[in-house]
Structure formats: C-alpha cells, structure tokens
Amino acid sequence: MEGWTLIGCVSVIYLAILFVKRLGKSVPILELMTLIAGLQWIIGPIIEYANPSNHYRYYMYVDQETYMSFIVPAYISFMIFILLGIKNTQNYAIPIYKLQYFSKYGLLILGIGVLFDLIGGFLPGTLGFFAFILSNFKFAGAIILYFSKDPLLRKVFYGTLAYLFLSALARGMFHDLILWLVFFYMFWAVKNKPSILFILTTFLIGALSLATLQSVKFAYRASLNEGYSGNQVELFYNLMIESLISGSATSEAEEGETGTNVRLNQGWIISAVINHIPANQPYIGGKSIEDAVFASILPRFLNPNKAQAGGRENFRRFTGLELSDGTSMGISIIGEAYGNYGITGGILFMSAWGFFLAKVWSRLFKIVLNNITFIAFLPIAFLQVIKAETELLVVLNHLVKSLIVIFLFFWYARNYMNWNFSNGNKG
Template sequence: MKRVLPAFLLFMGIYQGAGFTVYEALAVALSAYAFQQCISRLGRTIALMECISFVAAVELLLVPAITYRVFPASMPVESTTYFAFMLPAYSAFYAGIHGFSTGKTADSHRRYFQAVATYLRQNQTSGTVLLFIGLAGFTVRTVVPDAPTLVGLLPANCLFVSAFYAWYSQRTYRLIHIGLVVVALLAYTVWSGMFGDLFLWGILAVVFVSPGIPDLLTTRLKSVSVMVAFLLLLLIQSIKGEYRYNTWGQQRTERRGDARLMVELLTDRLANPAKVLNADHAFLSIVRFNQGIMVGSAMAKVPLHESYAQGDVLMSLLYPFIPRFLWPGKPQTGGYENIRRFTTLSQSENTSINLSPLGEGYVNFGFGGVLFAWFYGFLLRSGFQYGLSLAGRIPSVILWLPMLYIGCLTMETDLLSTWGSLANSAVFVALLFWAAKRFGVQL
C-alpha cells in the first residue's frame, strides 16, 4: 500500500494538472510503481525480476507516454489505441514475472550469497579458470565478430562471471581480477562502438553485488545511484552518434575503434555540460528507449495490411535446441524479419530494432497477446526460480544467473533472442560444469 499511494497521487497529479489522458497517466503511474518496487528490493533481494519489469515499464509505458505529450506526431498510432493494448499487456507481464511473494525472499536470497562465499573459499582456482576461458572467448569475439556463439559470445561472458567469482571469493588479488575484466569491457566498447554490454553488465553487477552488502545501501544512496546512472546515460547518448559516425562504415565489418576520439568526446562533454544537460538532448536520449514506436508501427500494419501470425512466435521456443549446422536456414536473431514483415520502419546494416516480446504477442494473437505477455513473464520467472533451486545444491549457480539473463533485461529484442540467449547459455553452462569436473575443477 505504501508504494501504491505515491503512484496513485502521481496519476491524479499528471491527469488533472499536466494534460495527460487517463491511459497516459496510468502508464506513468505504473512505471513509478515498478521503479519503487525495484529500488525497494535492490540490495535486499536478487532484484533481477524487478529490474526487468522496471526496464520494460520505461520502454513500453513511460517513454511512449512522454512522447505522446511532447512529440505525438512521431508515434504511429493514437495514444488510446496503443495503451488499450499495452497497459493490460504490461500488467499481465508484471503478474507473470512476479507471481506471489512469500515474504521470506530477502533472508533466503542473502543465504545464497553467504553460501557461495563459503563455497568459493574452498574453490579458489575456479575464478581464474573462468578468467582465462573468458579472455579466450573475448579474443575470438573481437577478432572474428561473426564467430559462432558457442566459441565467441558464450565463452566471453565467462569473463564477467569470473568477476563475480572473484568478488565473492574474497581472494587477495580480487580487485586486480575485477579491474582486468572492467578494462576488457571498456576496450570492447571502444572497439565496437556498442555500449549495450557496458550498460547491461553494469546493471547486473549492481543487482548481484548489492545483496552481499545490504547494510550499506540506504534508499537515499540507491536513489542517488539511479540519478548518476541517468546522467551517465545522457553522457553516453551525447557521444554515441558522433563516435559511430567517425568509426563505422556502411557494413558491420567496416568498424574500427578510436580510443583518442572517445577520450576527446568525453572530455568535451565534461568540459561543456550544457551539451549534455539540456531539454532537447534529454528528450532525444529518452526517445532512444521508446519501444512504443516499433509496437505502434506494428499495430498500424497488423491486421489491416498484414494478417496476424497466428502463433508463429511460439516456434521460437524450439529454435535454440536445433543446431544451425542441421538447419542452415534457421531464423537469425536481431529482429530484421519481424520489422520487415510487421512494420513499415526502415532498417540498415548498422541498425538493430525489434518489436519486443510483448509486441510479438500482439502481431501473433491481437489482443490475445495479453495472455502471451503473462506467459512470457512466467517463463522468465520460472527459469529464475529453477536457478535458485539449483543454487540450493550448487551454490555457485547463483553467479551464473547474470549470464543467463543478460539477453532478457530489455524489451529491445524478441522471444527468439531472449529465449535463445537463456536456453543456449543454460546448455553452455551445463556443459562447462561437466567438462570442468572432468578436469578436476569445481566450478
């Protein structure tokens, strides 16, 4: 109730005083409620599901609502049309991903990290092994960007998992280990011009480190941290376009890193904060997370110009288990086909946009996509709960959940990408545990 009341007061305030429609005000209020839930649970629990639902609220509710007030012409459908589907769809997703709380979550989650700290003190070499596996995968991913996920991305993600191992093992040189991982991540960001990994792994680091230091995290500190994160986001958005313009070609293979340019751009923005802290830039940065444009474009086209897909999306649940060498024509992740088929939006080699799983629910089932939204949330929650149950027997499993869920943190994707990331990572981790045990390494 204490979090419902502020959200209700916000709803009444912007509905009566700011010219928002009922749907738009409700979208902002739901986003505020999701934010309060996330901040409240952060540090007390493994707030992964809360983080996912808050990011979804920002991308599907909050930013579209603001855009409808500030620049409505950029939205493909009317506000009423969009929110008539998205509000119940998001609510169903929220119900699916959170289920029913038992009230004992905080204590049980802390016990997982106490157990893993004890476990890793007895298995000091495992973090180092993961570090070398991660560096090998990281090298492959950098040198051969199109390398299969099994030898590139998945081993590279072990690098970040190794940092969690180092943190909870309390090893003497853990800060050097973690520093090396951070340097590698920053180097990849500069080389690729892609800031997503930096953003997502930063979120996961906070989610999975904070429960180990709950007494240090006050509500004020968490709120200030969110503000700092927002300022960093504005800073990144202010340099991203210019950096890519000078380092990217027309094809993905025509990209190069330029550390000097990156430093120059950052220095310029820090020396001239007005380039970052202004209303126009803030709005453009926020709109970057507007999934309502993609979903709205699909609603404008389906079913008027394109029939509902009638459940094709459910096939995505099977695709990760079929190797590409057995099916050369297996659909690619990235959303190109979804955007081409269901929207009128243009794409290029250097753009990556997608409908979001909730948008896929609409283009497949119409307003029946509300039930699909619940199913998607339930799917994510079920995987999380199963991971926790495994961690009760193998404590280190808790530190692999970031790798499993990094592809599920945002709505800028599709079911094939999120489920594929989750399923492929789970299979890879299971094989890695099995292989390590054969070599006498206890992960």
C-alpha cells in the first residue's frame, strides 16, 4: 500500500476513531456521514483492487493510482472542512436530558408520523414527498420518548424499533432500517454513556449482522417476489439461521452479485465516471450542480423542467453505462464533482460542500441549545445527506425541503398549538 492509498486508509481510520470517541458525548451525524463516505469511496475500492471480484460490471474502471490520486485529496479536503467547521459545536454540552420534559410533545409528534405513514402512499407527487418527511416524525417522537421518566413511554421507543424492522421486512428494503438503527444508537449512547469497549463490541456485532443480512436479503426478496404469503418474520429468521449455519442463503436473485464488498464499494461507479470523462464526454461544467440547486429551491410548478431524482439520467451521462428505467443508482457527490469540474475543480468543490454542510450543522446546533427537542429532528434532515452513494440533487433537495417542513412544524406548534420549547420549561 503506497502513496495516496495509504494516506486515504489512514484518514478513514482517523475518522473512525474520532466517531467512536464522540459517541456518548454528542450526536456525531456529520462524522458518521464522513466515515460512511470514506468506507465506500476509499476502503471498498482498496478491497476491490486487492481482491478483484471479476464481476462483468462492478469492477474498477481505472487503475488504483489514477483513482486514488483524485479521491483521496478530494475526500481529505472534504473531511477537513467538515471537522474544522463543526469544531466549535464540540465545546457545548448538549442538555439532552431535558428531553424528559417534553414527553407529551413526543407522543403527539409520534402520532403525526404514524398518521402520515398511513396516508402518504395515497398522496401524489410533491405532496407524497412532504408526507414522507412528516412520516419520519415518528422517529423524532420516539427519540424524545426514550428520555421520558415514564418507563411505559420509553417502551414506545423500542416499539418503534420493532415497527421499523417489520416495515423493512414488508418492503424487503433494509437501507433505512440500518441508518435509523445507527441514529437511535447515537441517542442511546448519549443517555447511557457506554465504554469504548462496549461501543467496539456493538460495532463488531453490527458488522457481523450486516454481513449476514447481505447474504440473505436477495433470497428474502426473491421469496417475496415469488408471492410468499407466510410469516415474513419466520421467513427472515429461517434465512438468517441458514446463513449462519451454511455461510450463505443462496438464491437465483443473487446471480451477478459477488459479495458484500460490491455493496460497500461505491468506487466502481466513481471510477467509471473518471474513465468516461473527459475521454468520451466533456466535463459537465457545473450543469448538474446548477440543476440540483434550482431543484432544491423551486417547487415543480415553478420549475416544470426540474431534474428528476433517482440517478438514472446522471448515471448514464457521467459513466456512459446503460441503466434500466426501473433501476436507481447514484454517482455520488464526489463522482459528480469530478464529472463537472475535473480533478482540481472537483477537489475545490468537495471543500466547498464540506464547508456548506458544516455551516448548516453549526446553525442548526445553535437552535438545539435553545430548543432541545430540535435535536430529535436532525436525523430526518440528514437522512439523505449521510448516504455516500447519493448525488447532489437528492441530497440537497431532501436537506432543504425537510428543513422547511421541520421549521414550519415548529412555527405552527409554537404559534397555534401554544407549545413551549424552551429548554428551561416543561412541556
């Protein structure tokens, strides 16, 4: 391991250590975001270069030196601006224990989330998107209730975890389940102050669980697609046991998949971008960035030509690879940065993006110091931001729109429901 590869590996290890140290002391969402990015943009590709999967599609399209000489400096510049930008927020003690005073609000917020979870599927277009954001309020409510003095209300928190798991089983999609479990773990850690040894142990268990989940989810989805009508929990449990005993739970749905690192390695898409641009396609020159900014600011009725989320258009344009209309696949922000501006411009863009996110976080953190309930809503705002595979259009659109919904909710609750969010008063 030499040069940029070694530097990249060290930077990700540093981020991992920092994330672990801050668990229990704060809610390190941006640190988690940066760590996930490092794992998918650097560690996954390192594994692929060292042990190629020989997959016909999911392989590294450029050599290791070419790839790492852009990705690592771009990632480090992004990381530096994030860490420097949020440094001051680490000096404040979050009075998170005061969430115990807002249990009544937590129940109502949970109810709002459940209501929109039920009706969201019947709402069209933009209304459906806002309903999705409101449906996630149930998780903010559950977080608030976890700090309640009432043990019965605290059990609602664990009931929400069960609901989240059952919803993932019903859809056969586990990405949001994993993210919310990590978010919940952050809040659990702030309350319970686990030791470093305990945190590392849970991480090890989590990594093993993820590896097992990776080996069974294709077989599980295949069973659902074939019309399985039995107990989904029992099906999932049996597949997990089969995987633990035999080492895998095979299915025809797995054809073409070559192991866990295929999912971890976002680098194959980024390398395809580097391979395609500028050899076969000129640098985009900021067009997709401009589209993302306007799409996040203007509603569709004011911007009828608004770009569509899902990643298909940008994936085809930036990589030159085919993608079926029913498939969504993002090129990631760092891939988009290169495709728009090249090496130097891409590194500068990642610096600017890190600076922007840190500024947003710092502003939101100031709200938390005066309104502790707001901290329970931060995972909703950053739900798409922390996904390293997601392009700017999706990330920025979700961040802006979710914050609008959250701020409107607090404004309405304060002015028309007479809710008092002062950290010094009981709700």
